[in-house]
Amino acid sequence: KSSCLKLELLRQGQKLSDVDFLVDGKRFEAHKIVLAAVSPVFLAMFESGMKECISNEIVLTDTDPEGFENFLKFVYSGGLPDMKHVVTLVNLADKYHVLALFDLCVDFMGKTLNECNVSERLQLAELHGVASLKTSCLDFIRDHLESVSSSEGWARIVGDLRLTSQVAQALQSTPVETTTPEEFVQVSETKELVCQTPVKTVQWSIKWATVLNHELLRDPASP
């Protein structure tokens, strides 16, 4: 809508702003009513007597300037943000409950999975509790285990017991080539489950772990 485009133009022109954000030393001028219109978190913040509300300056330490600029652009114009910043955007969208942006990001991430990003996206899906994206990531990992497990991002999964367990469960549905029980024992005892082990061994190990209900596969959140 043209009135939304004009809100964004006024923001870019730094007209009539009533609240500032500081991100990594960069200042962003904004308008409480516009932020409150898309975010119940901002509405509550500005209606309350929080210190941000009184000083009209909000310092953000958990985001980056370029990503935040894209966040504001979406908030003001509703237009598609630059998805180069999707990780920052999904984090801000979740933090401030901007549902439309959150859904956009989740949709985008699910449709553009590759070997390099799937591990991070699985982690984000877990962090933000998005079942649909989690399923897409796990399916992708199952179908591309060899390349994903040799990618840089794989360490994110290996370093997280909960994610490791979920990947393992997803792998159950793939055909597994046989290997020796000794290999499984070796893997499960060292707990270096997936990282420096050949894929076939991992698959086999996971299958065995499942069968044995091995602690390797137990959900770390359960007692």
Next chain:
Amino acid sequence: KSSCLKLELLRQGQKLSDVDFLVDGKRFEAHKIVLAAVSPVFLAMFESGMKECISNEIVLTDTDPEGFENFLKFVYSGGLPDMKHVVTLVNLADKYHVLALFDLCVDFMGKTLNECNVSERLQLAELHGVASLKTSCLDFIRDHLESVSSSEGWARIVGDLRLTSQVAQALQSTPVETTTPEEFVQVSETKELVCQTPVKTVQWSIKWATVLNHELLRDPASP
């Protein structure tokens, strides 16, 4: 757009407003940035040091509360306003240069002409300088002269030399029944051109006035 709908909800909930309007004793809470986004007049007003800007209270004496409420509704949501208030709306849209609303109103007025409203709408078209609406009104009057000239609104045209002249010119294109030159002289001398005279005589008089380039038809704005 949903973000626009939420701006309107915040307005209705009187959240975070930073400027008030007073219309006939009724108070309307609003937001400078939203008004400025649709109106260059408001933008200039709020950016300047005008007294309205400092007191954050604007008293309007040239509008009515119901019409103004509909004006704000359009400004915030972009949704179709209640066209029962079209006269107030077109005046506000012109005053504050809200072009989208102005065009909506003009379009609506042109499409819903009838014997009762055409005189007022011709007057509005003249006031706001809308050639297309003026043409529609004049065409309507030419085609429905009998009923329009017996309507209550007709006095608006008769009371305005410029409009009278324009109606006269429009009537030139209608077939005119003959009458006597004496009748024309009578009409033109008393200057009671249209009001208490039979329609046929008026038409005939106008035709003659045109032929004679009589002062009755001269544009009152010309020297």
